[in-house]
Amino acid sequence: MSTREDVKDNERDPLDPAATVPSEIPAGLDRRKFIMRSAVISAAAVMNGCSRSETERTAPPPAPAAESARVQGLAPAPSVPLSPDLDVVKKEKGPVLTTVDEFYKVGPGPSSSHTIGPMRITYDFYQKATQLPADKLAKATKLQVNLFGSLSATGKGHGTERAALAGLVGKEPATVDPKFLDGLRDKPDQVFPVKLGNKSIDVSLKDVIYDATKGDFKHPNTMTVKLLAGNEVLLEQEYYSVGGGFIEWKGYTPPKKNQPKYPFATMKELRTHADTNKTTIAKIMLANEMSIAGRSEEEVNAFVDKIINAMVATVKSGLAMSEDDVLPGPIKLHSKAASVYKRAMDDKFESDRGIGALSAFALAASEENGRGHLVITAPTGGSAGVMPSLVYGLMEVRKVDRQKMRDGMLAAAAVGYLCKHHATLSAAEGGCQAEIGVASSMAAALVATAYDAPSLVVENAAESALEHHLGMTCDPVAGYVQVPCIERCAFGAVKAWTAYQIASNEIASRHRVNFDETVMALAQTAKDMNSKYKETSEAGLAQSVVLC
Ligand code: SF4
Numbered sequence: 001m002s003t004r005e006d007v008k009d010n011e012r013d014p015l016d017p018a019a020t021v022p023s024e025i026p027a028g029l030d031r032r033k034f035i036m037r038s039a040v041i042s043a044a045a046v047m048n049g050c051s052r053s054e055t056e057r058t059a060p061p062p063a064p065a066a067e068s069a070r071v072q073g074l075a076p077a078p079s080v081p082l083s084p085d086l087d088v089v090k091k092e093k094g095p096v097l098t099t100v101d102e103f104y105k106v107g108p109g110p111s112s113s114h115t116i117g118p119m120r121i122t123y124d125f126y127q128k129a130t131q132l133p134a135d136k137l138a139k140a141t142k143l144q145v146n147l148f149g150s151l152s153a154t155g156k157g158h159g160t161e162r163a164a165l166a167g168l169v170g171k172e173p174a175t176v177d178p179k180f181l182d183g184l185r186d187k188p189d190q191v192f193p194v195k196l197g198n199k200s201i202d203v204s205l206k207d208v209i210y211d212a213t214k215g216d217f218k219h220p221n222t223m224t225v226k227l228l229a230g231n232e233v234l235l236e237q238e239y240y241s242v243g244g245g246f247i248e249w250k251g252y253t254p255p256k257k258n259q260p261k262y263p264f265a266t267m268k269e270l271r272t273h274a275d276t277n278k279t280t281i282a283k284i285m286l287a288n289e290m291s292i293a294g295r296s297e298e299e300v301n302a303f304v305d306k307i308i309n310a311m312v313a314t315v316k317s318g319l320a321m322s323e324d325d326v327l328p329g330p331i332k333l334h335s336k337a338a339s340v341y342k343r344a345m346d347d348k349f350e351s352d353r354g355i356g357a358l359s360a361f362a363l364a365a366s367e368e369n370g371r372g373h374l375v376i377t378a379p380t381g382g383s384a385g386v387m388p389s390l391v392y393g394l395m396e397v398r399k400v401d402r403q404k405m406r407d408g409m410l411a412a413a414a415v416g417y418l419c420k421h422h423a424t425l426s427a428a429e430g431g432c433q434a435e436i437g438v439a440s441s442m443a444a445a446l447v448a449t450a451y452d453a454p455s456l457v458v459e460n461a462a463e464s465a466l467e468h469h470l471g472m473t474c475d476p477v478a479g480y481v482q483v484p485c486i487e488r489c490a491f492g493a494v495k496a497w498t499a500y501q502i503a504s505n506e507i508a509s510r511h512r513v514n515f516d517e518t519v520m521a522l523a524q525t526a527k528d529m530n531s532k533y534k535e536t537s538e539a540g541l542a543q544s545v546v547l548c
Contacts, residue, residue, distance in 0.1 A: 083218035086240060086248055095263035097254075098417045099293045100300065100410070104307045105245045105377045107173025108181055109369030110481035112380040113221050113426055113535075114151060114158035117241025119176070122167030124247065125225040129196055129235055132227070137197035139229035143168055146211040149220040150428040151241065153213040153536050157329065157479025159185065159372060161208040164223070168203050169194055173245070178373045185328065185372075196227075218250075220428040220534070243426025243434070244379045244416075260288040267418055267459050267515040274455045281445075281455050282407035285414050304406045310376050311365070311388035312395060317373065318364025327370045329480040330547050337364035357397065358497060359490035362389035366489035370482045379416045379425040382432075382474075382481045383439035385489025387412065390443045390496060400450050408446035415442045415462045418515070423523035427474035427535040430526030436485075436492040437469025437522065443496035444503070453504055456511075461503035463515040465496050470518070470525055473533035475540025477547070484541055 107116035122145060129137075145164045147155050155161060162184040166176055169192045184190060184205065193200045219240035227235040238250040262277075262284045264270040273284045289300045318337050325335040337360050344356020366385030369375045375384035394400040394408070416425070419438045424430040444461035453461070469492070477483040503511070532539035 086218055086242065086252075095260055095265050096288075096414075096417045096421050097257050097260065097292055098413075098420065099257075099289055100307075100413050101293070101303055102246070103244070103377070103379070103413055103416055103420075104304075104409075105173065106307070106310050106374055107245060107377070107381070108163065108176055108178050109372050109375045109381045109384065110485075111158045111382055112245040112377040113241045113243050113428060114155055114160045115163040115372075115381060116173045116245035116377065117221065117243075117247050118147075118151065118155075118160050118223060119163040119167040119171070119173050120245065120247050121223060121239040121241060121249075122164045122225055123170065123172055124167075124239075124249075125227075125235075125237055126168055126170055126194070128237065129227050132196070132235060134197050136234050137199045139232070140196060140199050140201055140227050140234055141230055142226075142228040143194060143201055143203050143207055144226045144228060145208045146224045146226075147209065148211050148215060148222040148224075149213060149217050150535050151221050151223055152210045153538075154476070154479035155210060157476065157537070158481060161205050161210070164208045165192075165203060165205055168207075168225075178371070181372050182328075219248075221426070243424055243429065244420065245377045245381075246420075246425075257292050258294060259291065261291040262288055265421065267414075267462075267519075270414060270418075271455045271459055280407065280411075280449070281414055281458055282410040282449055285410035289410070301406055304409050305402070307376055307378075308391055308395070308402075308405055308409060310374070311378075311391040314365045314368050314373070314375055314384070315361045315388050315392040315396075316364075318366075318368045319360065321364075321367065325367075327367065327482055328372065329370075329482065330478050331480055331482055333370070333482050333486070335367050337361075337367055355494055355497075358389055358393055358493050361392045362386055362490040362493040363486060365389065365392075366486040370480070370486060378412070378442060379420070379438050380427070380435045382427065382476075382485045383435040383489060383492065385486065386436065386439035386492040386496065387443050387446065389489070389493035390446055394447065394450050404450045404452070408450040411449040411458055412442035412446040415445045415466075415515075419466075419519055419522065422516075422519045424526050429534065430522065431472060431529050431533050431535075432474040432484075432488065433466075433469045433472040433522060434526060435474070436488050437466050437472055439489075440469055440492035440496045440499070441466035443493060444499040447496060447500040448503060451500075451504070453500075454508065456508040457503050459515045460506070460508055460511040461496075461500045463511070463513055463518050464502055465492075465499035466515070466522065467513060467518045468495060468499075470521055471529075473529065473540050474535045475533060475542040476535070476537060477542050477545045479537045479542070483545065 105116060147160060151160055162181050166181060188205050191202045191204045194203050219242055221241040224236060224238050226233055240248045242248055262273040264273060270281060274281045286300060319341055321335050323338045327333045340356060340363055341360035344353050344360060347353045347356060362385035365388040369381050369384045375381055378387035395405055416438055424434045425438060427435050441462045444465035445458050448458040448461040476485060
């Protein structure tokens with residue numbers, strides 16, 4: 001009779017508990033919990049076609065918080081309360097002052113807070129360093145970036161170190177060639193000279209340090225940048241990447257802006273302006289853009305057109321990728337946008353073709369984000385497939401007039417501004433509801449506005465899309481913005497369309513929940529959400545999906 005020890009690995013029945021659960025329960029661990037954990041991990045491994053080594057089966061489990069991080073090669077993740085000093089927190093009280101050029105940003109994927117924000121931060125520091133007196137610069141020997149909190153916990157999967165280095169060498173998110181970032185991934189030992197006055201300092205990825213994941217930080221996405229002369233600090237700045245590519249720093253004061261023509265801090269106030277002036281939410285937003293930023297209508301339109309065109313371009317380039325393309329990173333995720341699109345077009349039911357096409361457009365833009373190519377924050381990189389899907393569908397397929405698209409983009413921006421104002425756009429603060437949920441809500445407002453819906457229907461559509469993302473967690477597998485992010489963009493796009501369909505077909509005044517109530521629920525849910533589910537890769541799919 002063979003004993004358990006006699007059975008070779010490849011002869012084990014992978015679902016036999018005796019094969020999956022070690023006989024020795026590690027000291028200090030509840031037996032039932034240990035058996036459950038072993039069975040779940042083994043079942044996940046089996047479903048993924050992986051086998052677990054004897055060492056893995058019998059090793060004592062790491063602390064739960066550290067396990068996923070260990071599996072993904074990442075450090076444990078932070079639990080960081082937001083500092084009340086941050087402008088992103090303080091701004092809850094006054095009117096909305098955000099403008100479209102701050103909100104819709106073009107930059108490399110995969111994450112506005114972990115890629116675009118850090119690149120803007122190091123670029124800002126580089127600019128500040130160039131202002132130092134010549135005698136100080138003459139002493140400089142080193143530039144150093146330290147990443148903390150979520151930036152440290154999941155930055156490797158986001159390419160945060162490459163983005164941070166790109167900013168240091170003077171590259172900006174909107175104009176950086178994604179090939180530069182790809183080159184850093186393929187040849188990580190490259191060294192670049194940074195010119196500071198008459199001094200040239202060599203920098204490389206070694207100068208970007210993955211530092212503490214836990215600590216007393218003002219924001220979960222904290223980083224410092226230093227210019228050193230040996231051990232002497234010539235210039236140091238602590239920065240925060242607060243979501244959607246927005247950045248702040250210690251002592252930050254927001255730039256002075258003009259007052260909006262129609263001040264609002266809630267959707268109710270915004271809609272009241274539109275209704276009492278017998279106009280639309282979009283026209284109120286246009287008037288505010290012009291007054292806050294001191295721009296002409298043509299200038300605002302030109303910027304919005306640039307963003308619309310960039311969104312169309314990202315869907316087109318995503319659809320043009322080979323069906324065999326594999327996204328960068330350890331998941332080895334195959335691109336699916338082109339296949340989904342082709343097959344959807346063959347569907348015999350028109351409605352299924354529509355849903356398939358909308359999903360394919362979102363997959364296309366989101367896969368571009370996964371490749372680290374240029375995307376548009378709407379509101380973030382992880383959610384960068386949602387709005388472009390609807391923009392592409394309305395403009396390129398339904399041939400909706402450009403002016404209506406501009407209006408839609410402004411109404412969508414209003415939705416994003418309000419979510420930022422009262423809740424968050426950062427998954428590190430609020431989970432995926434703050435990214436895909438807000439994107440879907442914005443997209444619903446875009447569609448309703450493009451189809452000339454009354455302001456109440458625009459609000460109801462946005463509310464509905466946001467409501468049905470509440471509580472959605474952020475758990476990217478291996479810290480890469482691919483699973484669940486890419487498909488999640490497709491679902492966000494389809495939900496936006498569903499929200500518009502419901503809002504435009506119901507009796508608008510009977511819609512029971514208003515947008516402002518749902519934003520408050522978003523903010524409260526963000527506060528209550530366990531930190532394991534806030535872009536830390538410590539739980540959810542990041543824990544249950546086994547890579548092999
Ligand atoms: S799960 Fe959602 S919030 Fe998290 S990285 Fe992916 S898209 Fe962003």
